[in-house]
Amino acid sequence: MSALEERNRRVLVIDDNVEIHRYLREILEGGAEDAEFDAMDAALFGTGAGPIAMRFDVTSVYRGEDGIEAARRAREEGAPFSLAFVDVRMPAGIDGVETLERIWGEDPEMQAVICTAHAEVSWNRILARLGAPQRFLVLKKPFDAVEVRQMACALTEKWLQEANLRQGEARTRAMLIAVPDAMLRVSTEGRCEDLRAVGAPQLELDDMLPGQAAVAAREAVASVLAGGPTEVFEVEREDLGRLYEARVARAGEGDALLLLRDVTDRRRAELAAAQRQLHEETIAAQAEMMLALSTPLLPIHEDVVVMPLVGALDSRRVEKVREVLIQGVADRGVSIAILDMTGVPSLDAELVDEIVATARAIRLLGAESVLTGLGSGVARTLVEQGADLGGIRIHRDLGAGVAYALRARGGRAARS
Missing domain, CATH: 3.30.450.20 (PAS domain)
Structure with missing residues (x-):
């Protein structure tokens, strides 16, 4: 379908004169002569050589009241007229100006050509009754065919452009509302x-x-x-x-x-998220502090340290034990590091391996590892796991371990 065929070319003619209807139909619908010229153009220049004359779908009524009803029915059916040619003076019924006023009450978008053969019907009088001069033109009788067709083309195109504009405004309004x-x-x-x-x-x-x-x-x-x-x-x-x-x-x-x-809800969500993050960071900092307090490294001599452990151990705490012990041994130049297990009731197999690995890491730093206070549960796990304790000194309790360390250092702690 061509762009011209897609346009609304439905025209309503309201006039009491049968000859006027015949003449306007001949101009707007196109007769046999137009068809012959179109065929000659196609034969000589091809089907796409030039524009095809615009033809209109014309509906004729002879009284103003019938024109109003035709406009109302067409709009209700979703096929409105884009243009009406309306005679000013129609002896039977209402005149053309009142007809157009009432048509615009049914279909305010319709364009109009007001036709008159009476010089006394002035533009000012028409304008005073109708207003909205952008919606109509005045055509004097007798008609000129070119003038009629030019008005029909211009006003139906204007109707289309305004319809497109209204649709665009409706879409924009719908988006704004959404x-x-x-x-x-x-x-x-x-x-x-x-x-x-x-x-x-x-x-x-x-x-x-x-x-x-x-x-x-x-x-x-x-x-x-x-x-x-x-x-x-x-x-x-x-x-x-x-x-x-x-x-x-x-x-x-x-x-x-x-x-x-x-942005109220967004700001509230951002504030709640910030508060959650702060809460989580506070909990993490407290946990880290508690973890540090649960793995104290106590010096009992210039090169002897003790780490007493109390309570159940998990992998995170054992990792912290290793980190603190190794760092302390390296920083302090420790010769003997005592890991006291008196307060640890039991160890699972995986943690036993971690504790032994920690003791061996201390030895790699040049310090001696001493384990003290191994309870029955911990000792049983060590045996069941076949833990290799070679090179790691074991004492029954912390007192024995400290005594060994002081003797090993030549009693310097006692003298100081």
Whole structure:
């Protein structure tokens, strides 16, 4: 289907004269002569050589009342007329001006050509009754065929463009309504128009925003209209308990676009997330502190340290034991490191291997490893696992281990 065929070319002719109907149909629908010329053009130049004359679908009625009914029915059926040729004077019934007034009550988008053979019917009189001069033209009888066809082409095309514009505006309005933001057009004087509400009255900025926010909005509008960048600020509505982000951007020479987005829920979520993160970080720091307190490294001599362990051990705590012991031995130049297990009731097989590996790591640093206070449960696990304790000194309790360390260091601790 061509672009011309897609256009609404339905024309309503309202006139009491049968000859006028015949003449307009011949001009608008095209007769045999037009068809012959179209065929000759196609034969000589090809089917796509030039434009095909626009032809119209003409409906004829002879009284104003019938024209009103035809316009109403066509619109209800979804096939409205784009154009009406209306005679001013029709002896039977209402005149053409009243007919057109009432047609526009049924179909305000229809374009019109007012036809008259009476010089006394002036433009001013017609305009006074109809208004809206952009929707009609006046055609004097007798008609010129070119003038008739030119008016029909121009006004049906105008109807199409306005229909496309209305559809575009409807789509834009639907998108604006779907967006959960307030969108205002603001003039330099601070007058606001709600772009989401058709026909809404204009308000002042002071009516839309609380005191300081209205002042900030006025300053932002002045700034962007002076060529400045988009302005962003926050608006708090304490009466509603809501927080809004306001964006002001230039929309034209004398107005700006103000977008108000409710960010209350987002800010609350951000605050809750920040509070959760802080809580988690606090818990982690406390856990780290407790872990450090649960693995103390106590010096009993300048090169002898003791780490007493109390309570159940897990992999994280054993890892901390290894880290503190190795770091302490390396930093202090320790010769003997005592790991006291008196307060540990039991160990699983995996942790036994970790403890033994820690003791061997101490030896690799040049220090002697001493294990003390091994309870029956821990000792049983060591035996069942076949743990290799070679090179690791074992003592029954911490006292025995400390005594050994002091003797090994030549009694220097006792003398100091």
